[in-house]
Amino acid sequence: MTDPRTARAPATPLIVHDPFMSVWSHTDELTQSWPTHWTGKNQSMAGMAHIDGKAYRFMGLVTRTGVDVPAMRQTGREVTPLRTLYRFEADGVALTLTFTTPSFPEDVELMARPASYVDIEVAAIDGKSHTVSAYIDWSTNWVTGNAETDVIWGRHRAGTVEALFVGAREQTPLHQSGDEVQIDWGYLYTSAEPGVAVDSAFGDARTLRDSFAQTGTIPARDDVRDGRPLPLPSHGHRGLNINASGIHQERPAYNVSAWSRDFGAVGSAPQAFRLLVAYDQVYALEYFHRRLRPFWSRKGQSAIGLVEQAWAEREALCARAVAYDDDLVGQLTRAGGDTYARIGILAFRQCLGGHALVADLDGSLLYFSKENSSNGCLGTVDLTYPSAPFFLHFNPALLEAQMRPICAYAAGGAWPFPYAPHDVGQFPLANGQVYGGGELTEHNQMPYEESGNMLILAAALLQRTNDTRFVEEFWPLWEKWARYLVESGIDPENQLCTDDFAGHLPHNTNLSIKAIIGIGAFGKICQRLGKTAEAEKYFAVARDWAAQWPKLADDGAAFRLAFDQAGSWSQKYNLIWDRILGLGLFPAEIARKEVAAYRSRQDRYGLPLDNRAHYTKLDWLVWTACLTGDQADFEELLQPVAAWLDAAPQRVPLSDWFDTQTGKQIGVGGFRSRPVVGGTYIKLMLDSAGP
Structure with a gap:
């Protein structure tokens, strides 16, 4: 008998809401490839854990210019209609990564809400205490498929709820149609659980990932490259990437919205790092030459309001899922x-x-x-x-x-x-x-x-x-x-x-x-x-x-x-x-x-x-x-x-x-x-x- 939840899948759903927000893993292990849009184009997420001074990957690949980070051992993968879970181990610590998309078709308000929960849970499994921190980021290739495209980013707050957002500088909603067209309008929102001490930054992918891999932390400011604050008008510098060795003619790197949490000493009791990802398309469809808003925003709700509501209902929705x-x-x-x-x-x-x-x-x-x-x-x-x-x-x-x-x-x-x-x-x-x-x-x-x-x-x-x-x-x-x-x-x-x-x-x-x-x-x-x-x-x-x-x-x-x-x-x-x-x-x-x-x-x-x-x-x-x-x-x-x-x-x-x-x-x-x-x-x- 094969457990249908743990059996092999040709591809594994991670965050799937609609044809534009549809991200999958195409390999058995989450560290064997970057997450991609259903078309196969990268919509990258990187995940790392820092355990007793050593970094490990649990999601994504090592970039050719970044720090070499070994993969955690994947010990399990489970897929259910609304959730996907991965389990990993390294150096006496177990890590569980859970994607939950509460798209209940019986409830159109929830089904049409473009927000998914991403939970990272860690616990010691060897009877010892370990110093652990965790990191996750979302690349700007979620909002544009071109690294040279100028983007804008920022932070929105609603009480204790804070979210990073990013989107193309030049917004042209619904400007193209087609089969394998990837969205390049609207804004990606990422957020961490309100009231919990976390760090966040927006900046160069290699810099932020290398910083966490080396120190278990990320810089306490946005817009950094190679440790230095730089005004980043776009993903890169028009073909010039700067590193410690000087200037090299390289393809510009994507920036990322990064989040990390320092758990401190971790014992056998699980500790959680809870996050949320959402997408505001601004306009969803054109219906006989009339532009229509996404269903969730039809009455004027803002994107930060969407994030705030999703956090307020998280516990109930995850249990319901x-x-x-x-x-x-x-x-x-x-x-x-x-x-x-x-x-x-x-x-x-x-x-x-x-x-x-x-x-x-x-x-x-x-x-x-x-x-x-x-x-x-x-x-x-x-x-x-x-x-x-x-x-x-x-x-x-x-x-x-x-x-x-x-x-x-x-x-x-x-x-x-x-x-x-x-x-x-x-x-x-x-x-x-x-x-x-x-x-x-x-x-x-x-x-x-x-x-x-x-x-x-x-x-x-x-x-x-x-x-x-x-x-x-x-x-x-x-x-x-x-x-x-x-x-x-x-x-x-x-x-x-x-x-x-x-x-x-x-x-x-x-x-x-x-x-x-x-x-x-x-x-x-x-x-x-x-x-x-x-x-x-x-x-x-x-x-x-x-x-x-x-x-x-x-x-x-x-x-x-x-x-x-x-x-x-x-x-x-x-x-x-x-x-x-x-x-x-x-x-x-x-x-x-x-x-x-x-x-x-x-x-x-x-x-x-x-x-x-x-x-x-x-x-x-x-x-x-x-x-x-x-x-x-x-x-x-x-x-x-x-x-x-x-x-x-x-x-x-x-x-x-x-x-x-x-x-x-x-x-x-x-x-x-x-x-x-x-x-x-x-x-x-x-x-x-x-x-």
Whole structure:
């Protein structure tokens, strides 16, 4: 039995809030690499302990120009949905480093608060007393990816709360969009526990780190380089780095916000150094050419007010996070075993970290996904669809908040087509679809895909909340999209589906299932709104097509990838919504027949998506494993994923697209850190809903 909390992870979440504030460790040991943004760009943190006059690292690397500091021995690593813990030992002292991000999806105020707690706890483990101090810093590469960029820094206070802040001197919020764009606007805040004696400084990374490594303390002033106070207008001196040997033409170094605490004599009783890191983006998103503040600041709260509030609530939130993690890990394990719990733990923060929450001018929630590592699209419907089980389970209001921008866009006149859009922009600019033909042409659109997705999600939201207001508000859209599917027919033309990496495919049987269930879903919406005649009309179409589908798709032992391709096969993951929505359109025998075939087609690391290639999608694989509702089927189809988690060669945040024979990501860069992994919560959602 593998403890899902201590098992290997392809990458370990440290501080993950949204697509811009998303920092991970990509190595098994925290001292083997710098922490990085999900894109792989350094967002450095250095951590050191000074024990009886000798320095050790517990986080980060040794820079090529700095003092050589050996690593503490890492003795443990534990990841839970909301926390990550590392344990180290050196010279008779144990050190525990804990990252806590209290992003409870049921509580949007806390979920959207961009503040994480970082705790360093030390204790003697050899029965002796030791003199110990601890150090941690945050590099300015959190706020800009260019060492030559001028930055400004300072201190804010609110009573006993003090915070260092830093940001680019020239602030240009929301000036660029894209996939692997790293934020270079807004301000990073770091703070230590109020009322506890600590030291802090802002200055040259090498100087501050070397000072602590050599003395166990940091200079009692800001802006120092090589022990001398210097006016630092930027990260460096325009290419000139000064050290004791003179002037060298070197790349300028990043500055850091540094904190240290002298514990004095440390015995067996643990002593703690508590810190907090937060990010004020100033502006979070542009929504149809209107700039919107981050959700937490929508009512005018200041950044230091955010830090102050986070400190005031720290004890309660950290205790709540521990209890929440224990309960959720237990639920995941009971639902699907250790492998499923491993997936769920890694998917939790990643799913939330792939979204950003804002409020519209009328207070309506707007929640935007980002297509990390694919194309940077924002508010993509076929990201909302796979991640929906997470939000249906934890907080359906967040699913509605993802659907609202698409509906507002489609109803607003700019979207010219009779089917649902693919997206509303490219992160962080929600100004209209950018994928495929955008608003201009029907080239590379996803008509069946997105229309079916929106209808299915609308019915699922209505079923989960029993609240008709949202579906009533956008009634004309559901009617238009359902009519489009009916008029288009059971057999899809040559078009893309959500698995667009596989290219266009005519006669796609799985896409046909989506259209059938989408039409049935619209029937349920009509039924709930008392539109009986329309409900029966659409139910009749869905039932008729569902009766035709097996005859058109049958290939003997299983069902085809495409109606016209004998000998082909594919995962029919869309079929799960027939069960979720209780439509009863497809006989249970279809799922049993499919899954029986799948069990014989597994590769080393999982079931391929279809017969065309040896790759799979993690989200769809978990959905497919749920098709029959049989626990043995689920566990057998999921078991190879444990081997993949143990051996995945790319050390990146959980990939959802990988080779089932080699475990490698597909393509250059590959899919990583995408919010679609929230779809793996479908098993927990189904189990929680009951029979």
